[in-house]
Ligand SMILES: [Fe+2]
């Protein structure tokens with residue numbers, strides 16, 4: 001079979017749906033490569049900053065790596081703004097949706113709500129923005145993680161002079177994360193909190 005014969009889903013057969021499922025599985029194997037390409041596309045958007053969105057994304061991931069963060073954090077930092085391409089008004093949610101089946105719940109929540117936390121750094125300058133928007137999440141178990149994510153990796157990563165690692169350095173990590181079985185409880189680890197900084201690992205990576 002090269003293609004199914006139905007034109008309405010309700011007419012499809014078991015055999016056709018099994019054929020399509022196999023196709024879909026093959027398609028999902030290339031998610032990481034599509035995401036990496038999309039990141040490069042980010043480079044065309046959002047001018048006005050001293051660095052592009054791609055530069056910002058890779059710089060965030062580089063800072064996470066140098067802080068000794070684990071792979072879930074690094075890949076989350078790399079992809080946290082990927083929603084800017086198609087969802088400028090809820091880019092955080094969009095990125096979180098992509099990450100959700102493949103990274104720890106902690107990281108998904110942080111990416112999902114980072115827009116509210118980032119407002120701390122610029123909300124005071126703009127009419128109609130609430131600088132303290134993050135306060136609505138007060139008491140959440142991952143609140144402090146998001147505050148740290150934004151302070152150390154997001155708001156700080158607009159520096160054209162920073163020694164940012166190339167995107168190729170992170171490609172194997174993106175592939176590893178998106179090759180995981182989706183929604184595996186061993187990956188999601190609901191409620192688990194991993195630190196953003198690990199001095200020992202950071203020192204190892206610096207050598
Ligand atoms: Fe963002």
Ligand SMILES: [Fe+2]
Nearest residue numbers: 056080081154
């Ligand atoms: Fe960002």
